[in-house]
Amino acid sequence: MSGTVIAVAASPQVRALFLDPAGIAALARSGAVRLPPPGADVGDPTVLAALLADADVVVTGWGTAPLTAGVLAAAPRLRLLAHTGASVKPFVTPESFARGVRVTQAGDAMGYAVGEQALALTLALLHRLHRFDHALRTGVDWATAKAAPPRRELRGATVGVVGASRTGRAYLGLVRALGARVLVSDPYLSSEQADLLGVERTDLADLLARSRVVSLHAPVLPETTRMIGARELALLPDGALLVNTARAALVDEAALLAELATGRIDAALDVFDAEPLPVDHPLRALPNVLLTPHESAGTVESRRRAGDIVVAEVARFLRGDPLCHEVTPDLLAQTG
Template sequence: MSVIAVAAAPHVRELFLDPGTAAALRRLGEVRLPADGADVGDEAVLARLLADADVVVTGWGTAPLTAAVLAAAPRLRLLAHTGAGVKPFVTPESFARGVRVTQAGDAMAYAVGEQALALTLAMLHRLHRFDHALRSGADWASAKDAPPRRELRGATVGVVGASRTGRAYLGLVRTFGARVLVADPYLSDAEAVALGVERVGLEELLARSPVLSLHAPVLPETIGMIGAPELALLPDRALLVNTARSALVDETALLAELRTGRIDAALDVFDAEPLPVDHPFRRLPNVLLTPHEAAGTVESRRRAGAIVVAEIDRFLRGRQLAHEVRPEQLARMG
């Protein structure tokens, strides 16, 4: 019988493995859990857990598969991650050892797209400004004094990155009647036509987009891709939504632009997380903040758990994995 080590803390297991999914996992093999109180972020703890494991299920805080961990886990052949980003866990040594990798990023795309839509709608209707004014003690008339409100129907929305989340978001805003521009060097003209979007360069997208939503991965070429010059291209009263990664944006430049009041922003990701309690973003009326929770719906977590179990089942049966990450793909993943 195959041994499946679940290298995740209890609260992570509860989020991703509901009773039915956990039962399905147990039907695939012998499930090993960390000892109570054990920290799977400790390489020595992880090494002991994987001593005779064929499969490891990873979550937030799991230690990487270093050479030392791999040396203690001679049978390990699959890493199945409950999230999307596998870079913290896989290593050149793990690929060299033949450990295959799969992940559940598809499960989270819709949730992130839907939150990006919710943030877009909230900003278009200036809900964040109204809320800030009323909570800060502004009188009724002053609280009503906000920039003009707009509808999503008929609006032009720029999407940077035709990723899974980008495609989920653009599909949703198109349903509301928005026109969508996409900047993504990997998106072909044929794919753009199939998605019903216009493919343009980044500078053109910024200049034409009253609404901008970021969905690109963090790669050497995307770090800081939205800096002061790019922000200056946005139309007055533009709205920026970032549910992707903070590294895509020069945070200092964004703060300076926001302080002018020229644009508004909705941010789910930050350079420093947790966001410091004294961070200037918290005090600006034109900023809508969420604590890096765009993917955190109940349904998203349950889908992720189901994907992981299905992938392990495929692996153990010798079938093709549906969500495998190969070494050459890792460089393009955020």
Template sequence: MSGPVVAVALTPPVRELFFDPADWAALRRLAEVRLPPPGHDVGDEATLARLLADADVVVTGWGTAPLTGGLLAGAPRLRLLAHTGASVKPFVTPESFARGVRVTQAGEAMAYAVGEQALALTLALLHGLHRFDHALRTGVDWARAKAAPPRRELRGATVGVVGASRTGRAYLGLVRALGARVLVTDPYLDDAGAAALGVERVALDELLSRSLVVSLHAPVLPGTVGMIGARELGLLADGALLVNTARAALVDEAALLAALRAGRIDAALDVFHAEPLPVDHPLRALPNVLLTPHESAGTVQSRRRAAGIVLAEIDRFVRGDPLRHEVRPEQLPTTG
């Protein structure tokens, strides 16, 4: 074969979410495109092995099987994994890099969408919309429904951002534009970087104790798993608000449930330790919690931007140009 082969290892619903007809046309101009046979699951290693047999590039997404040693041994031409999402950890193995497979991802496409939803959740919590909605939907009488805890405006409020990631920066830019004072904790952010962002860099404990709203935007790393536990939640003032559109593993779930049941804080959560969230999970019944089903990045524009990044990276790869969103082996532990 003279031209490159791109194996699109995505389920039909995921393909439709990301790639429109113009994207498919652009991809077919770049390479020969291979799709899994109808009814075959790309989460099945045998299906993926057949798809990758003579592929130079694989496009991955939710449900794609990881690149195990066995898969790689049967795909001698494979040289690039282009992921439609942010974290490549579910798909990439050390053996991938050892065999010369480069990795790129489209996480940048999602940053604004996640930041905007975190802003929406912040505003909903500040104005008590979740409590009003819960009260009216569960039959609470009008007078009791109106007797919500004091509501506050974002303008002039202190907002703490845990993690100056791409989503964290998108969020802090939005809340600053609406008049919030912003504190940030991030071990990779120095004073000069904080000054450039217009924020104050502080330690986590200070951020928690000073902030009315705390929004989480950190990756899952050995040092961040469970970083918000009972002690840290205890540093929050009564009536503080917690927003998590990042990863559930950042927060000790039992400690969070205890704080929520005590009524000390309110929370908005887009990520959960168990997904799908069980129907009988206690979070579903609490009036001081706003829940969304891990969809903060799921805007039409975000998906289209991700497809654009994947196409541009494949184009650069085919041309031999440097990739702009490459994940190198040493970066994998810090990609979340």
């Protein structure tokens, strides 16, 4: 569209992950692409305001400053924020919605990658790979290293999925394909949807009590914050496994640490209250915990899909077509 300016408010490192040269070229077919000056920090509101001075669209990434009233005042033409990730909460403000700036995001691109890592973590926990690895790396003798708790198979296991989100549905599809029975706890999942997914809908307490593996895929909302605390963890059967690739805020970390310290359950965690995870954090020393550094969505394929979604959404918007991944204020309040 002639005269349209598309500002890419992302560092060179973030741009390289989501928008390769072909992606930038595709974006340029919809308008003039403006990049930040070399060395500029788009986390600085002053830098962002200058970048958006006559921009119609802003593409955001990790570290972009939010659309505050001050930034918006400097960007009178801005009409769309297209985020390369899933959660737009760090960038969108009440002022931006009030100004009529529409919002879209690329969370759909990440669902399969997160579901696949959650599957990988599930299999590792079931087969006690984390315990074997910890034992051998810490120098114990061979016989002691082999003395892990009983290992189990995914086929025939009952797996509880908390949250039928994009990632939750990707994960439950994968574990069902490998023979697991799946329970789901999600207040927004209807009986008809559960039947279509081939899962049993139940409440959280029943799911925890019946599941060998529990995988968390819920958004962070007032009603889900710290939804897994000491009482909920106590409902898990001995030897149960907890996987969290969603958000740390879903779990009371102190209660989880106390439960893990008993050795009664094992866990695989990709998200933490403190990130980066401190080098002296007690989770790092526990043999029954498998840790990854908040990277479950970070596949090459996932990030390229995200870039493709952003490019397509910008093109739709500028053509006047409906957006496929729009985030409205009401939807933002429901999904976190």
